[in-house]
Amino acid sequence: MQNSNRRVFLMQVAAAGTALAAASSAHAQAKLDEKDPQAVALGYVADATKADAKKFPKYAADQKCSSCGLYQGGAAAAGGCPLFGTKQVAGAGWCSAWVKKG
Secondary structure, eight states: OHHHHHHHHHHHHHHHHHHHHHHHHHHHTOBOOTTSHHHHHTTOBSSGGGOOTTTOTTOOTTOOGGGBTTOOOTTSSEEEOGGGTTOEEETTOBOTTOOBOO
16 A cells, blocks of 8 residues: 555656746746836847847848847747846847847
8 A cells, every 4th residue: 555655746846847847948938028027127028120129229131130139039039138037038029138148
């Protein structure tokens, strides 16, 4: 009987671990909403061509998240940025914190 309880327990632990990993992965993949307060404060747009050059005169046409030193997505269409926590920014996006890769 004790062997059966141990098996049930181990199956429950495995199922819980799988569910937790799936939830964590889904959370990490959340896209940054342009209406997010931090995004608004930094002028983030998912399409750099829509950046407000009047409000953010630092903007230049060749600046995109994927060419920013803070972008952690490599060549991916979306990736992480330490300014936005676990949310993914568009590689084609832009914000006023853009910095040239060094």
